[in-house]
Amino acid sequence: xEEGLRVKTGIVELDExxxxxxxxxxxxxxxxxxxxxxTTLALQYLVNGVKLGEPGIYVTFEELPDQIYRDAxxxxxxxxxxxxxxxxxxxxxxxxLLMESGDxxxxxxxxxDIQPRRLVIDSLSHxxxxxxxxxxxxxxxxxxxxxxxxxxxxxxxxxxPQISGGSFSVTDVGLSFLVxxxxxxxxxxxxxxxxxALVILKMRGSDHDKRLRExxxxxxxxxxxSAFTNYEGIIxxxxxxxxxxxxxxxxxxxxxxxx
Amino acid sequence: MSGSEILSTLLGSExxxxxxxxxxxxxxxxxxxxxxxxRIGRTTVAVISEVRELLVVGVLMQKRIGxxxxxxxxxxxxxxxxxxVANHLKTVRISGEN
Numbered sequence: 001x002e003e004g005l006r007v008k009t010g011i012v013e014l015d016e017x018x019x020x021x022x023x024x025x026x027x028x029x030x031x032x033x034x035x036x037x038x039t040t041l042a043l044q045y046l047v048n049g050v051k052l053g054e055p056g057i058y059v060t061f062e063e064l065p066d067q068i069y070r071d072a073x074x075x076x077x078x079x080x081x082x083x084x085x086x087x088x089x090x091x092x093x094x095x096x097l098l099m100e101s102g103d104x105x106x107x108x109x110x111x112x113d114i115q116p117r118r119l120v121i122d123s124l125s126h127x128x129x130x131x132x133x134x135x136x137x138x139x140x141x142x143x144x145x146x147x148x149x150x151x152x153x154x155x156x157x158x159x160x161p162q163i164s165g166g167s168f169s170v171t172d173v174g175l176s177f178l179v180x181x182x183x184x185x186x187x188x189x190x191x192x193x194x195x196x197a198l199v200i201l202k203m204r205g206s207d208h209d210k211r212l213r214e215x216x217x218x219x220x221x222x223x224x225x226s227a228f229t230n231y232e233g234i235i236x237x238x239x240x241x242x243x244x245x246x247x248x249x250x251x252x253x254x255x256x257x258x259x
Numbered sequence: 260m261s262g263s264e265i266l267s268t269l270l271g272s273e274x275x276x277x278x279x280x281x282x283x284x285x286x287x288x289x290x291x292x293x294x295x296x297x298r299i300g301r302t303t304v305a306v307i308s309e310v311r312e313l314l315v316v317g318v319l320m321q322k323r324i325g326x327x328x329x330x331x332x333x334x335x336x337x338x339x340x341x342x343x344v345a346n347h348l349k350t351v352r353i354s355g356e357n
Contacts, residue, residue: 064298066284083286090287093329094294100325106289109322 007118007153010048011041013224017200017209022181025151026204027144029124029175031158032185036196037217038157040075041185042120043068044221045155047077050087054117057089057110059098061126065090075221086114096130099139105146116152123157124175137174144178160184180204185215188234197234198224260316262347265340268316274301275309282319282332289331316340 006021015021022028032038046056058079060068068090072079082088089110097106098121110116124140131139140156147154156179176182182201187194198215200208211227212234231239260268270276277299282288290298296306310330313319317336322329 064285065287090285091289092285092287093289094291097289097291097294097324097327097329100327104322104324106324106329110287 007054008048008052009045010051011044011222011224013213014198014222017213017224018181018203019207019209022153023203023205025148025153026180027148027178028153028155028181028183029158029179030155030183030185031160033161033187034159036185036187037215037222038159038185039063039068039071039122040217041183041222042122042155042157043072043077043079044075046088046118046120047072047079047082049118050082055087055114056118056120057091057107057114057116059091059093059107059119059121061093061095061098061122063092063122065092075219089114089116094130095126098143099127099130107146111150111152118155119147119152120155121157123159125157125159137178140175141178176202186234188228188239190231190239197228260343262343262350265316266344266347268312269318269340269344271312272309274299274305275312277301278306278309278313279318283337286332286334286337289329291327291329295330 005024006015006018007024007026008015008021009018030038030042043058046058049056058068069079079088079090083090091107091110093106100106121143124143127139127143128136144154144156158175179202181203184199184201186197186199188197189195196215196217197212199212200210211229213227214225216223216225228234228239230241232242233239269279278295281295281299288295288298292307292310293303295310296303299306310319314321314330317333318340319330320333320336322331
């Protein structure tokens with residue numbers, strides 16, 4: 001697919017990793033534990049969308065909008081102004097209301113109102129409080145299909161306390177199969193300091209960067225840095241320097257001693 | 260409805276004041292009366308009649324979603340009422356100055 005047709009996140013390095021951006025109309029899962037930057041990345045995706053002429057909706061189940069306005073302002077994003085311009089909406093509701101459907105869906109009005117191209121749900125994990133475990137996949141499927149039918153590209157946040165271990169799974173209720181793309185955020189402890197890693201675990205119908213990339217939350221939003229090329233075992237939770245890097249360190253140490 | 264009537268209706272009780280603050284700060288809030296009550300730390304019984312008052316004034320709107328009734332802010336009506344109140348307060352100030 002041509003790069004111009006992709007849904008750009010507006011974060012240059014992430015768009016490069018995605019070979020231009022997400023595929024239009026795709027459902028993307030943004031998974032990570034608390035404090036990894038899911039909300040920041042999701043808001044940045046929407047705000048950058050508005051800059052590209054694509055209105056966006058942020059659906060929140062937990063945080064009240066005034067807290068989101070305040071946090072976004074710290075990154076220089078004036079969401080209230082975007083709302084006044086009818087380019088953005090923060091919808092705050094309960095997960096059960098989002099799932100209840102009669103003639104009207106909760107989102108129908110707001111979709112008609114600003115005709116969004118992008119939508120974020122923060123977070124899909126909250127559905128678990130109202131849906132039986134066995135029905136979770138079906139209900140999530142309904143939400144994904146509702147958005148896809150309307151041509152809206154969605155980012156669904158998922159709180160995954162542990163993306164680690166040899167055979168890790170992002171969700172334990174099978175949602176990974178429902179979505180077209182999975183971006184995982186993960187805290188990593190390296191040499192006694194906490195750093196953050198981002199990886200694209202899945203992207204249907206497209207090549208993508210498979211490397212783990214370090215990222216930082218800066219005063220202007222998410223900034224993606226280089227890949228963790230010198231380490232292995234990051235996902236499994238026990239990062240260690242790769243053998244060649246250890247050898248280089250020894251070599252550097254020895255040559256400095258000689259001096 | 261005159262400016263002073265709107266003002267006295269909007270600020271007729273403490274709970275109504277809490278509701279207005281909640282919806283003003285969070286204009287995208289869509290919830291059941293039960294959910295709204297929880298968000299301001301009150302009981303449904305304490306909130307239900309106050310919500311009804313705000314529905315009558317038009318600052319809140321109601322809609323059926325599946326089996327639930329939800330309430331939300333009517334942004335246009337809200338702006339209109341705020342303007343009416345602001346104009347009223349200006350008149351009060353001017354007459355007070357004379």
